[in-house]
Amino acid sequence: MLIQLSLIILLAPMLGFLVLIFAGKKLPRNGDWFATGLITLSFALSLYLLITKLTLHHGEAITGTMTWVVLGNAAEAGSLTVPFGIMIDNLAAVMLVVVTLISMLVHFFSVGYMHGDVRYSRYYAYLGLFSFSMLGIVLTDNLLMMYIFWELVGISSYLLIGHWYEKKSASNAANKAFIVNRIGDAGMFIGIMILFASFSTFAFGAIFDTVAAGNLPFNSTAWLTAAGVLIFCGAVGKSAQFPLHVWLPDAMEGPTPISALIHAATMVAAGVYLVARVFPILTADALLIIAYIGAITALIAATIAITQFDIKKVLAYSTISQLGYMIMGLGVGAYTAGFMHLVTHASFKAGLFLGAGSVIYAMHNALHKKNDHHTDAQDIRNMGGLKSRMPVTYWTFLIFTLAISGIPLTSGFLSKDEILAGTLAFGTLSGHWLLPIIGFAVAGLTAFYMFRLLILTFHGKHAGTTSLDDVVESPKVMTIPLMVLGALSLFVFYSFNPFGASSGWFFAAIERPASVVPALMQPATSAVFHDAVSSMHTLAMVLSILIAAAGVLFALAVYQWNKVSADRMASSLGFMYRGSLNKWYFDEMYGSVFVNGTIGITKILRWFDENIVDGAVNGAATVTSRISVVSRWFDNTVVDGLVNLSARLTEMTGTLLGKIQTGKVQTYFIYIVFSFIVLFFLFI
Amino acid sequence: MESTFLQWLAEPGLTHYLMVSAILFSLGLLAVISRKNVIMVLMGVELILNSANLNFIAFSRFTELALDGQMIALFVIIIAAAEAAVALAIVLNIYNRFKTINLNEISLMKG
Numbered sequence: 001m002l003i004q005l006s007l008i009i010l011l012a013p014m015l016g017f018l019v020l021i022f023a024g025k026k027l028p029r030n031g032d033w034f035a036t037g038l039i040t041l042s043f044a045l046s047l048y049l050l051i052t053k054l055t056l057h058h059g060e061a062i063t064g065t066m067t068w069v070v071l072g073n074a075a076e077a078g079s080l081t082v083p084f085g086i087m088i089d090n091l092a093a094v095m096l097v098v099v100t101l102i103s104m105l106v107h108f109f110s111v112g113y114m115h116g117d118v119r120y121s122r123y124y125a126y127l128g129l130f131s132f133s134m135l136g137i138v139l140t141d142n143l144l145m146m147y148i149f150w151e152l153v154g155i156s157s158y159l160l161i162g163h164w165y166e167k168k169s170a171s172n173a174a175n176k177a178f179i180v181n182r183i184g185d186a187g188m189f190i191g192i193m194i195l196f197a198s199f200s201t202f203a204f205g206a207i208f209d210t211v212a213a214g215n216l217p218f219n220s221t222a223w224l225t226a227a228g229v230l231i232f233c234g235a236v237g238k239s240a241q242f243p244l245h246v247w248l249p250d251a252m253e254g255p256t257p258i259s260a261l262i263h264a265a266t267m268v269a270a271g272v273y274l275v276a277r278v279f280p281i282l283t284a285d286a287l288l289i290i291a292y293i294g295a296i297t298a299l300i301a302a303t304i305a306i307t308q309f310d311i312k313k314v315l316a317y318s319t320i321s322q323l324g325y326m327i328m329g330l331g332v333g334a335y336t337a338g339f340m341h342l343v344t345h346a347s348f349k350a351g352l353f354l355g356a357g358s359v360i361y362a363m364h365n366a367l368h369k370k371n372d373h374h375t376d377a378q379d380i381r382n383m384g385g386l387k388s389r390m391p392v393t394y395w396t397f398l399i400f401t402l403a404i405s406g407i408p409l410t411s412g413f414l415s416k417d418e419i420l421a422g423t424l425a426f427g428t429l430s431g432h433w434l435l436p437i438i439g440f441a442v443a444g445l446t447a448f449y450m451f452r453l454l455i456l457t458f459h460g461k462h463a464g465t466t467s468l469d470d471v472v473e474s475p476k477v478m479t480i481p482l483m484v485l486g487a488l489s490l491f492v493f494y495s496f497n498p499f500g501a502s503s504g505w506f507f508a509a510i511e512r513p514a515s516v517v518p519a520l521m522q523p524a525t526s527a528v529f530h531d532a533v534s535s536m537h538t539l540a541m542v543l544s545i546l547i548a549a550a551g552v553l554f555a556l557a558v559y560q561w562n563k564v565s566a567d568r569m570a571s572s573l574g575f576m577y578r579g580s581l582n583k584w585y586f587d588e589m590y591g592s593v594f595v596n597g598t599i600g601i602t603k604i605l606r607w608f609d610e611n612i613v614d615g616a617v618n619g620a621a622t623v624t625s626r627i628s629v630v631s632r633w634f635d636n637t638v639v640d641g642l643v644n645l646s647a648r649l650t651e652m653t654g655t656l657l658g659k660i661q662t663g664k665v666q667t668y669f670i671y672i673v674f675s676f677i678v679l680f681f682l683f684i
Numbered sequence: 685m686e687s688t689f690l691q692w693l694a695e696p697g698l699t700h701y702l703m704v705s706a707i708l709f710s711l712g713l714l715a716v717i718s719r720k721n722v723i724m725v726l727m728g729v730e731l732i733l734n735s736a737n738l739n740f741i742a743f744s745r746f747t748e749l750a751l752d753g754q755m756i757a758l759f760v761i762i763i764a765a766a767e768a769a770v771a772l773a774i775v776l777n778i779y780n781r782f783k784t785i786n787l788n789e790i791s792l793m794k795g
Contacts, residue, residue, distance in 0.1 A: 663794030665787055666717055666725070673713065 002049055002057075003064035006086055009045045009096060010135045012038040013103070016128035024121025035124040036107040039131060043100035046093075053093040054509055061089035063141055063205075080200055087141030087204070090509040091339065095138045095273060098343050101488075102265035102350045103131040105481035109354050110257045112478040113361055123163060123255070130156040134266040137273065142202035143192045143231075146277070150188070150234065150270065154181050157267050161254040173250035180247040184237020188274075191230030194223060195281075208280050212516035221283060221521045228286035231278055232293075239271025239323045242297040246586050248320055252312040256360055259312060260353030263319040264346040272326045272342045279335060280513045283521040291331025291426070295438040298324025300584060302445035306452070307570075307580040310378050311356050314453050318404060319349055321442060325419055332435060333529045334422025335512035340501060341415035344494065348403040348412055351485035355397040358474040358482065359383070359457060362390060366470035380453060385462035389471040392479040394458045396486035401454045403489040405447035406548045411489050413544075414501040416443065418533075421540035425532035429524050440547050447551025455559040499541060701742035708735035722775045722785040726768065733764045 016035040024031045053062070065085030088096075107127060114123055133156055136149030155178070162174030196202060198217035199210045217223040235241065240248035248268070252259055262268060275282075275290065282290070298321045305317035322345050329338025363377040375382055387394045403412035420443065423436040473479065487493075495504025512529075515522045524532070557563040570577040579585070660671075708731055715728025737757040744753025779785050 661794060663791030665790075670717055673717075 002052065002062050002088060003086055005045055005049055006088055006096070006139055009042045009049070009100065010086075010132065010139055012042045013128040013131035013135065017125050017132060020121050020125035020128065024125055027121070030121035030124070032107075032111055032120065032124050035128050036104070036111070038128070039100060039104045039107050042131070042135070043097070043104045046096040046100045049088070050093045050097045053088060053090065054505070058090075058509075061087055063087045065141065065203075082144055083142055083203060084145060085141035085203065086139045088139065090511075091273075091276060092138050094339075094343060094506075094510065095269075096135065098269070098346045099131065099134050099138060099265045102346055103127070103134075103261060105350065105354070105484060106257045106261045109260070109357065109478050109481045110255070112475045113257055113357050114255060117255075119163065123160075126156055126159045126163070127258075127261070130160060130261065130266055134270065137270050141204055143195065143204070143207075144202040146274070147185075147189065147192060147234075150185065150238070150274075153238070153267055153270055154178060154185070157181075157251070157262060160258045160262075161251045163255055163258065164253070167253065169250075170253040173247075173253040177247040177251050180244050181237040184233045184235070184244050187230045187233025187236075189234075191227045191233065194227040194230065198223075204277060208516050211281050214518070216518070221518060224281065224517060224521070225283045225285045228278065228282040229289055232275060232282075232286065232290055235271030235274045235327070236293065237271070238274075239268045239327065240297075240320050241271070241293050241324065241327055242300055243586075245297060245301065245320045246590060249313055249316040249583070252310070252316050256312065256353060256357030259316070260350045260357065263316070263353060264350035268319060268323055269342055269346065272323065272330065272338065275327065275330045276335065276339050279330065280516045282515075282523075283517045284523045285521065287331050287333065287523050288430075288432070289331075291328050291432075291435055294324045294326070294328030294331050295435050296324070297321070298328060298442045299438050302442045302449070303576075303580050304583045305449045306445060307577060309381055310376070311359065311380050311383075311453065311457060312353075312378055314380075314449060315349070315352050315356055318352075318446065318450065321446060322349065322404065325416065325439070325442070328435065328439065329419035329422055332422050332426035333512070333523050334419050334425075334533070336507050336510045337415055337418030337422050337501070339510055340494065340506050341412075341419055343506070344403070344411035344415045344489070347485050347488040348400040348410075351396060351400040351482060351489060352404065354478070354482055354485065355393050355400060358390065358393045358478050359386065361474055361478070362386070362393075362471045365472070369470045380456040382463060383457045384460045385458070386471060387458040389469075390458075390473045392473060392482060396479075396482040397454060397458065399486045399489050401450045405450050405552060406443055406544055407447075407552070408545060409491055409498050411491055411494050413498075414491055414494055414504075417499075417537075417541050417544050418501050420544050421533045421537045422529075424536040424540050425529060426524075428532055428536065429528070440543055443544055444547040444551040447548040448555045451552050451555035452559055455555060459560060500537070502537075698742055698746040701738060701745075705735045705738040705742065708732075708738065720786050720788055722778065722787060725787065726771050726775070729771075730764060730768070733760055736760060 013035075016038040020027075020031045020035055027034060063085060065083045067081045068084040069082040070080070107124070110123065110127070114120060117123060130153065133149050133152035137146055137153065140146045140149060158174045158178040161177050162171050165171045165174070192202070194217050195207055199207055199215070201207060201210075211224070217227055237244045248263075251262060254262070301317045301320035301324060305314050305321060308314045308317060322341070326338045326341045326345070329335075329341060360377050363383065367373070367375055367377055399410070403410035406413045406416040420436065420439050423439045427433045427436045491498045494506050495501045497503050501507055512526050514526070523529075554564075558565075558569070582588070712728045712731030712733075712735060715731060716725050717728075719725050719728060737760050740753035740757045740760070742753075743749065744751065775785060778790065782790055784790070
């Protein structure tokens with residue numbers, strides 16, 4: 001019953017895609033109501049499924065599989081089957097609700113934001129495809145199906161980021177997102193193949209069982225670690241972790257609701273979800289690598305976000321930073337906290353993006369009234385003072401900012417606090433104290449740059465060319481999703497205790513799965529880890545509140561009260577400031593190493609082609625033409641000469657003999673007589 | 685020597701006829717070869733035929749052949765008459781076509 005339900009949830013957006021892509025323009029209103037209706041249906045069913053799952057089938061996972069492809073049936077190989085399976089555990093059920101909820105709100109928001117777009121129905125079609133792919137990742141029970149849906153997410157993100165492909169920057173960003181993701185996906189594919197080559201199965205359950213029974217890929221824990229890290233590579237690409245994080249800021253070229261969808265619920269969440277899915281087979285080494293990658297990502301992205309001026313770029317880097325948190329949380333073993341951060345982050349980051357969309361929409365219209373098409377509608381230096389004109393957007397934006405900064409009473413506080421407690425616990429258990437230090441530093445930076453964004457956008461005096469009177473609040477279809485998300489960013493939806501998530505339903509529903517790797521390579525068990533977290537929890541909470549408050553106060557001091565000059569700070573930290581402003585030169589570095597490297601190689605190859613390959617071809621042509629000259633000479637002189645000679649001989653003979661033919665009867669008669677006489681004397 | 689020649693002349697035999705025939709043949713041949721008029725050439729042919737007739741009859745007269753030679757001579761005369769008729773018809777056609785019967789001018793087959 002729940003399986004059928006989940007199939008409807010999965011296929012409804014696909015139906016929307018198929019109908020809209022083929023018949024979208026013929027439907028009234030270009031079919032937006034159809035797509036929105038289907039995703040709303042998906043959401044309602046997901047919510048029902050989650051409640052049913054948590055109340056009636058709490059512990060067990062509901063699975064349903066059918067054989068999809070049978071690979072060979074040789075007895076010694078065993079029959080290798082590729083199943084098409086669905087697995088609904090609590091993780092998937094929660095994720096379903098998150099994905100469909102955010103996707104539904106984005107659908108509604110887009111009705112206002114994308115109004116009048118040239119490819120309106122196509123936009124909704126791709127939204128459907130995107131949701132379908134992500135739901136597929138959530139529901140599948142094996143790695144191969146996950147990989148297929150994974151790539152579908154890649155292609156639909158490509159289509160949506162490049163929605164305004166007439167803009168060169170948008171099509172470049174789409175290419176970049178797709179290509180950078182391919183790098184991670186290649187690693188993920190190798191990882192999947194290592195597991196498949198050893199265990200002959202793709203199914204999560206079967207792989208976990210086999211590893212738990214003591215079978216390792218190629219009988220080595222190193223290979224298991226490698227498989228885990230390689231699969232994590234896929235997550236590095238999709239979840240924009242260092243060093244593949246560069247595509248995500250560029251993806252801001254897509255429509256803003258798409259940014260909300262990518263950043264909150266679909267694409268980047270896929271990576272975190274993948275790590276959560278394969279968590280049981282990750283060895284302690286793999287988890288340590290994952291934790292450090294997450295920490296580095298969080299730190300780098302947070303330091304870049306501080307100096308950006310594009311409202312969406314700041315949010316993009318904050319997403320990368322928060323994803324780093326999630327990955328770090330999973331890496332240190334704070335499984336539930338990491339995943340919970342994904343869920344809470346989904347609502348407030350979707351809210352931040354939709355809020356930014358609302359601001360950009362208003363700024364764009366205001367600029368349009370002034371006939372100003374040069375000023376950047378996304379630059380926060382042109383904003384300020386929007387608070388009075390856009391109250392709904394401002395107040396919801398404030399809630400989201402508080403949530404992402406980790407201020408108590410918000411959902412973000414709960415999950416971030418648990419992750420930080422987890423890193424502290426990991427520090428005590430393993431001695432890696434760098435992780436909690438980075439974690440807390442990033443928490444302070446986050447609070448600082450988010451409040452900087454808030455203050456520059458909504459507080460103070462209006463800057464820039466637009467007059468404040470032209471800025472008006474966005475329509476209801478855009479503000480209602482903001483209010484819904486604002487409500488969802490409060491703590492009550494996750495735990496009734498505003499200072500501890502561990503007593504809430506979420507921690508009861510999502511439990512860290514037991515590790516199946518051999519005991520020597522196991523991370524600290526749940527129980528040990530949980531004790532360490534409990535002892536560290538108060539410390540983590542106090543520290544995180546203090547640091548967040550410090551960040552907020554500093555932002556207020558600099559941008560609201562002007563006690564500290566931002567310019568003076570920038571000049572005194574010149575090197576750091578320029579590095580941050582230029583995103584630590586990652587794009588330039590990749591550009592000069594990989595892009596120029598590739599171009600250099602292609603230049604060498606072109607030289608090789610032009611000189612060696614073309615040379616060989618041209619040489620062959622020259623030789624052939626020389627040979628043909630000789631053979632032409634032979635033909636013309638020798639062969640034709642013989643033919644002509646015989647002709648000439650014949651002609652000469654003819655002419656000679658023709659002389660005898662005088663045409664006169666009497667001459668012939670003389671010949672006859674003469675011949676007769678000759679014959680007469682010869683024979684008689 | 686003188687006397688034997690005169691004696692030989694006085695007693696006509698086969699040889700005399702053959703010599704007359706040979707002279708006749710030569711004259712005919714000369715006419716056929718050298719005359720430009722087609723009619724003259726035909727007359728030369730007649731001379732040749734008649735020299736042959738003379739031979740037939742002479743051999744028939746001086747050998748044991750009875751009248752075989754005379755018979756064949758009669759045949760030749762008849763055939764010569766037929767030949768003359770056909771040849772004259774051809775000459776007539778030639779004249780119609782070329783407006784001449786001069787053999788030197790009738791040389792269409794010249795190589």
